[in-house]
Amino acid sequence: MLHAAGITPQLVVGDVEAGYPPGAPYDRIVATASFRALPQALIDQLWPEGVLLAPLDSPFQCDGLVRLVADGGGRASGRFVGAVDFMPVRGQRVHRSYAEVGWPVWADYHITVDQGWQRVRTDGSGT
Numbered sequence: 001m002l003h004a005a006g007i008t009p010q011l012v013v014g015d016v017e018a019g020y021p022p023g024a025p026y027d028r029i030v031a032t033a034s035f036r037a038l039p040q041a042l043i044d045q046l047w048p049e050g051v052l053l054a055p056l057d058s059p060f061q062c063d064g065l066v067r068l069v070a071d072g073g074g075r076a077s078g079r080f081v082g083a084v085d086f087m088p089v090r091g092q093r094v095h096r097s098y099a100e101v102g103w104p105v106w107a108d109y110h111i112t113v114d115q116g117w118q119r120v121r122t123d124g125s126g127t
């Protein structure tokens with residue numbers, strides 16, 4: 001099907017956490033295994049404005065699908081765009097606390113319920 005569309009994919013066997021520097025920089029990187037901590041190597045291999053779409057393991061019993069846009073200087077930021085469920089990457093199957101990898105602690109989630117209206121937000125470290 002890809003060939004019919006004029007696309008000739010290159011298959012590389014390797015560790016996703018290292019990315020694939022010989023082909024970088026990339027417009028898009030899509031990961032189909034989840035990370036507890038997103039690898040810096042993937043951010044570094046994106047063009048400025050390049051997009052990383054990846055499952056991020058969360059404390060909410062599912063992975064959050066994150067869509068991050070790179071700035072070309074080693075930083076990327078974005079938002080959660082969905083809930084997904086993938087197996088963790090091999091190198092991240094050891095326990096690391098969510099606080100260690102940048103999640104707000106439970107006490108940072110603030111919930112207000114008022115007359116049938118509900119709002120959840122973070123404060124404190126969730127910036």
Ligand SMILES: C[S@@+](CC[C@H](N)C(=O)[O-])C[C@H]1O[C@@H](n2cnc3c(N)ncnc32)[C@H](O)[C@@H]1O
Pocket residue numbers: 014015016017032033086087088089090091
């Ligand atoms: C949910 S499956 C994805 C299957 C999907 N059809 C694909 O290939 O994109 C996750 C796959 O990631 C592989 N995997 C886990 N850790 C990896 C790593 N560090 N580098 C590359 N692949 C990894 C697993 O062996 C598994 O085949």
